[in-house]
Amino acid sequence: MNKKLFSAASGAVLLALFTSSVSADVALRVRCPSPDEGARIFINDEFKAQCSADMLLPPGQIRLRVVQTVDDEFERVYENEFFMADNTARRINVELSEPRLTPAAQRQREEQRQRQEQAQAEATLKKANAGDVSAMIEMAERYKEGTGVEQDAEAAQNWRDRADTNIASATLKRAEAGDIEAMRQIAPLYWRGKGIEKSESKSRYWIARASELEAEKRREQAKALREEQVQNEIDDIIFIESTGELLIEHFNGTEDDFFSFVTAFVLSPLPLVAGAASDTVQGPTRTAKLVSLRREIAVRPAGFSNPDSMIAKAHDRHGSLSD
Amino acid sequence: MSDKPAGAARHCLMILVLLALTGCSGLVTQPQDMTRAAAIEPDAEFVRLHDIFGNNEVRTEQAFAAAHDRFLSQHDYACRRPVYYRYFRDRLGDDLSRQACPGKVPFRLASALEGTSIDWVDPRQVRSIHVLFAGQGENIASRFGHMSFRLVICPGPDASGSDCDENLFEHIVLGFRAHVDDLTISLWSGLFGGYRSHLYANRFMDIYEEYAIGEFREVYSLPLQLSQADIERMVVELSDIHWNYAGDYRFLTNNCSTIAQRYLLHSWPAMADAKPMQSLYWRPDRFFSKLRESELAAGEKLNNDTWAENHGFYFPSTLPAYRQALDLVNQSVDGQQFQSLEHYIAMAPRHRLSRAKARAPHMAQLAQDRHLLDAQLMLEELSVIWYERRMVTAMARYFENNDPDQVSHFVKAQASEQEFQAFKQCIYDPLAGLGQAIADNEGIPQSWSQENGNKTCASQTGRASLGGVFSTLNALNAQDWAPVESAVNTLADAFQNLEFYSDLGASGH
Numbered sequence: 001m002n003k004k005l006f007s008a009a010s011g012a013v014l015l016a017l018f019t020s021s022v023s024a025d026v027a028l029r030v031r032c033p034s035p036d037e038g039a040r041i042f043i044n045d046e047f048k049a050q051c052s053a054d055m056l057l058p059p060g061q062i063r064l065r066v067v068q069t070v071d072d073e074f075e076r077v078y079e080n081e082f083f084m085a086d087n088t089a090r091r092i093n094v095e096l097s098e099p100r101l102t103p104a105a106q107r108q109r110e111e112q113r114q115r116q117e118q119a120q121a122e123a124t125l126k127k128a129n130a131g132d133v134s135a136m137i138e139m140a141e142r143y144k145e146g147t148g149v150e151q152d153a154e155a156a157q158n159w160r161d162r163a164d165t166n167i168a169s170a171t172l173k174r175a176e177a178g179d180i181e182a183m184r185q186i187a188p189l190y191w192r193g194k195g196i197e198k199s200e201s202k203s204r205y206w207i208a209r210a211s212e213l214e215a216e217k218r219r220e221q222a223k224a225l226r227e228e229q230v231q232n233e234i235d236d237i238i239f240i241e242s243t244g245e246l247l248i249e250h251f252n253g254t255e256d257d258f259f260s261f262v263t264a265f266v267l268s269p270l271p272l273v274a275g276a277a278s279d280t281v282q283g284p285t286r287t288a289k290l291v292s293l294r295r296e297i298a299v300r301p302a303g304f305s306n307p308d309s310m311i312a313k314a315h316d317r318h319g320s321l322s323d
Numbered sequence: 324m325s326d327k328p329a330g331a332a333r334h335c336l337m338i339l340v341l342l343a344l345t346g347c348s349g350l351v352t353q354p355q356d357m358t359r360a361a362a363i364e365p366d367a368e369f370v371r372l373h374d375i376f377g378n379n380e381v382r383t384e385q386a387f388a389a390a391h392d393r394f395l396s397q398h399d400y401a402c403r404r405p406v407y408y409r410y411f412r413d414r415l416g417d418d419l420s421r422q423a424c425p426g427k428v429p430f431r432l433a434s435a436l437e438g439t440s441i442d443w444v445d446p447r448q449v450r451s452i453h454v455l456f457a458g459q460g461e462n463i464a465s466r467f468g469h470m471s472f473r474l475v476i477c478p479g480p481d482a483s484g485s486d487c488d489e490n491l492f493e494h495i496v497l498g499f500r501a502h503v504d505d506l507t508i509s510l511w512s513g514l515f516g517g518y519r520s521h522l523y524a525n526r527f528m529d530i531y532e533e534y535a536i537g538e539f540r541e542v543y544s545l546p547l548q549l550s551q552a553d554i555e556r557m558v559v560e561l562s563d564i565h566w567n568y569a570g571d572y573r574f575l576t577n578n579c580s581t582i583a584q585r586y587l588l589h590s591w592p593a594m595a596d597a598k599p600m601q602s603l604y605w606r607p608d609r610f611f612s613k614l615r616e617s618e619l620a621a622g623e624k625l626n627n628d629t630w631a632e633n634h635g636f637y638f639p640s641t642l643p644a645y646r647q648a649l650d651l652v653n654q655s656v657d658g659q660q661f662q663s664l665e666h667y668i669a670m671a672p673r674h675r676l677s678r679a680k681a682r683a684p685h686m687a688q689l690a691q692d693r694h695l696l697d698a699q700l701m702l703e704e705l706s707v708i709w710y711e712r713r714m715v716t717a718m719a720r721y722f723e724n725n726d727p728d729q730v731s732h733f734v735k736a737q738a739s740e741q742e743f744q745a746f747k748q749c750i751y752d753p754l755a756g757l758g759q760a761i762a763d764n765e766g767i768p769q770s771w772s773q774e775n776g777n778k779t780c781a782s783q784t785g786r787a788s789l790g791g792v793f794s795t796l797n798a799l800n801a802q803d804w805a806p807v808e809s810a811v812n813t814l815a816d817a818f819q820n821l822e823f824y825s826d827l828g829a830s831g832h
Contacts, residue, residue, distance in 0.1 A: 201363050201364055202364070204363070204364050204366060205364030205365070207366075207367075208364055208365050208366040208367055208369070208370065209364075211366075211367040211370065212365075212367065212370045212383060215367075215370065289822065290818060293818065293821045293822065293825055294707070296700070296704065296825075297532065297536070297704040297707060297708065298528050298529075298531060298532040298536065299528075300697060300700060300701050300704060301535075301536060301641035301644040301645060301648075301701060302638075302641070302644070303697070304644050304647070304648065304694070304697050304698065304701060305641075305643065305644035305647060306629075306632060306633070308633045309632050309633055310488060310489065310491060310632065310633060310634060310635035310638075311491065311531070311638065313489050313633075314489045314490070314491030314492060314635075315492075317489045317490070318491075318492045
């Protein structure tokens with residue numbers, strides 16, 4: 001049958017329905033594709049007929065539900081809701097959904113899920129009571145959302161606090177043991193007083209400590225690099241020495257001079273000791289003259305080779321000031 | 324000198340070479356007693372300041388607690404620890420009424436001639452700060468050079484630039500050196516930690532003599548491009564470091580160059596911004612070279628050696644001058660001549676003098692020719708320096724063979740208290756390097772009693788006391804004392820020669 005012919009026929013049937021029944025009704029034709037023939041039709045939750053079917057209904061809001069049972073748990077459903085005014089007609093072509101849980105099966109499954117959640121919540125609670133921080137956080141979430149337990153904001157907060165305290169305590173221990181990352185983590189906890197008594201100074205301390213240790217770490221790395229350079233230098237020196245280049249003549253003196261090189265670092269009043277020795281051996285000398293002669297040693301070479309040198313000028317100036 | 328060196332001291336040689344690469348020495352420890360808990364905690368800035376200005380042997384937390392206590396309780400804290408004071412003031416504010424600081428800051432100077440003395444420096448009278456670099460000497464030991472700071476101190480507030488430059492005898496040199504507090508040096512400690520470093524202060528002329536005369540090294544003085552405000556702040560900071568800093572010295576890696584650079588990078592923003600200065604140069608010569616090329620220093624002052632020498636930026640090795648002096652003396656002497664400076668000094672001073680006196684024409688020429696007399700005096704003076712070293716070496720040997728503490732006990736038991744003090748101040752402490760201990764945690768001294776200075780060795784009484792000490796040391800171990808006595812007598816003879824030629828000059832010219 002072509003569409004035009006079907007439409008004319010349908011109109012005739014609907015008109016016949018209207019004329020043979022009580023006025024102020026509406027006509028609803030529900031059509032299912034052939035595989036779904038026999039599906040149950042519910043109007044406003046009340047079973048009316050099996051698909052396909054034509055129905056006269058009171059006007060108003062119509063909630064249409066067509067259900068084809070698949071098995072005990074699944075069904076295919078068509079749902080539609082619309083308004084029909086007096087003396088109107090409407091045709092609905094049903095397209096059933098993919099199989100889905102029946103409301104009863106949904107309830108059953110929900111009950112099963114809740115039983116499982118409760119069991120999980122009980123297990124988690126045991127772990128949390130035993131000090132498992134992750135379990136504490138999970139319990140806080142469960143109480144907050146009411147998952148497996150009765151929703152309880154206070155209990156949720158309690159578990160959150162316990163978790164924070166444990167986290168802070170463990171982090172502090174790691175920080176105290178020298179863990180730089182833990183130091184960085186404990187600082188904001190102190191700052192916000194999260195899980196630990198609020199202390200801005202301690203927060204600053206741990207940030208500083210972490211920075212200090214990181215700097216130390218960087219220094220250690222730099223040190224390692226430098227030590228490698230030092231080792232290279234030592235190798236160079238050993239090489240130079242082994243090839244005979246480190247000869248004593250480079251040192252301008254005797255082995256004694258090597259030793260004096262050490263002690264000469266500390267400038268001492270030893271010329272005056274020599275003066276005392278001179279006193280001892282030869283009788284008292286004039287201290288002032290000895291000191292004066294000793295002072296000349298530093299200035300004479302520059303004055304001798306370059307009278308315009310700064311050393312010579314400074315000596316002239318110093319001498320004139322002393323006079 | 325003319326003696327051939329023994330090859331047995333290979334290990335010692337290695338240590339000394341490594342030690343001398345940076346040419347530094349240092350001080351003793353002094354633990355802090357810091358028990359009071361700090362109300363606030365150290366931050367990264369304090370950690371950095373502690374590294375540069377504090378006693379690094381004290382943990383940062385302890386140092387912080389102590390510094391915080393003192394900031395809160397000491398009215399003169401701003402004067403004693405100016406750098407820490409600024410830190411706490413900026414961080415915490417300052418409610419305490421503060422004592423006004425003296426305009427001058429002190430430095431403790433160790434001088435060969437004057438013992439220990441305190442110089443009070445007015446930062447406003449410091450015209451510039453130079454980086455002083457003692458370059459490579461002929462010996463391999465000094466191949467990387469040594470660096471320090473030179474304070475160009477003016478004779479007065481209104482002195483001209485040339486007056487300040489010529490005030491060389493008052494200039495102060497500040498250098499980081501290791502403190503080797505024993506006569507035996509540990510190679511391992513020297514390289515990888517164990518010696519403390521301090522910022523030592525010496526008169527410029529002592530440093531000049533040490534390098535340009537004692538070691539025949541070139542000395543360069545490179546002015547840093549600092550504002551007067553920077554100079555004055557840095558002088559105060561350097562005094563702070565001088566009295567308070569103690570670090571872990573590494574002869575090659577944490578030495579005079581790197582410690583000084585860390586300070587400059589902290590305190591001198593221009594240097595911190597300069598790209599070539601972002602790396603720490605552990606070799607003083609490389610640091611100096613980079614600095615000289617940079618805009619941070621007036622490198623052009625060193626472009627012309629003669630000009631630089633005449634204006635106080637370059638102090639050449641004196642070796643050519645001494646060789647010239649030897650040539651001049653040789654020309655004046657008939658007969659056998661001295662082949663080298665070493666030959667001159669190797670001859671016993673008494674023999675030299677009697678030989679010279681026996682050559683009448685030479686003596687007559689000396690009396691008439693001031694330049695020749697100066698040459699003769701220079702040769703005798705060089706011998707004095709070498710004999711001083713030999714004497715120090717001989718004394719060190721004596722204490723190598725005789726435990727210094729036991730010797731000290733012996734002298735204390737046998738000699739008078741005055742003699743013991745003379746022994747301690749003039750011999751034991753200088754040799755052991757203990758005489759220069761600085762860091763005492765009390766900060767920059769605000770006054771200094773003259774009695775604190777070491778004048779014993781320079782006084783007639785002290786010298787007389789040392790005579791008694793020598794007898795005691797001889798009594799303890801005559802065999803070991805004999806080389807010391809010989810060295811001392813040689814030195815005394817050299818001084819006699821100096822006196823003779825000096826008197827000749829005074830009477831003849």
